[in-house]
Amino acid sequence: MKTALVVGLAIMAQAAANTLLSKGMKIITSTPSFSSGFSPLMLAYALQSPFIWGGILLLIVYFACFLSAVSWTDLSLVLPVTALGYILDVVTGHYLLGEPVPPARWCGAVIIVCGVSLVSISGARNAGLRDEDRVRQGTAC
Numbered sequence: 176m177k178t179a180l181v182v183g184l185a186i187m188a189q190a191a192a193n194t195l196l197s198k199g200m201k202i203i204t205s206t207p208s209f210s211s212g213f214s215p216l217m218l219a220y221a222l223q224s225p226f227i228w229g230g231i232l233l234l235i236v237y238f239a240c241f242l243s244a245v246s247w248t249d250l251s252l253v254l255p256v257t258a259l260g261y262i263l264d265v266v267t268g269h270y271l272l273g274e275p276v277p278p279a280r281w282c283g284a285v286i287i288v289c290g291v292s293l294v295s296i297s298g299a300r301n302a303g304l305r306d307e308d309r310v311r312q313g314t315a316c
Contacts, residue, residue, distance in 0.1 A: 199226030
């Protein structure tokens with residue numbers, strides 16, 4: 176249960192961080208002096224943005240949650256489940272940032288949900304096995 180809560184928090188933190196970073200960088204690159212590409216001055220300007228700092232802080236929260244989750248359970252379960260953040264990125268990009276999302280991208284998000292569901296089912300099945308049973312079945316290191 177704690178793993179599910181921490182992974183859920185990680186997913187939400189990562190999606191919110193990506194949204195804030197995207198918003199912050201779009202504001203910065205809309206400035207005429209930064210429209211031509213990256214420069215050290217752009218970096219200095221970005222570090223003054225509350226959107227950028229909010230995104231950085233939320234990525235730190237994500238990383239702390241991710242580290243906790245992989246210390247409690249299999250990486251092969253945690254990493255695919257955190258891919259649900261990609262769906263949240265599509266949703267927040269569309270609804271909060273006003274980005275156009277073509278049907279193919281929505282279909283890709285649905286495919287990710289299906290894949291995460293399969294991984295979660297296999298993770299739940301393996302969670303009930305004792306360590307020696309997992310070794311016998313070849314699902315443990």
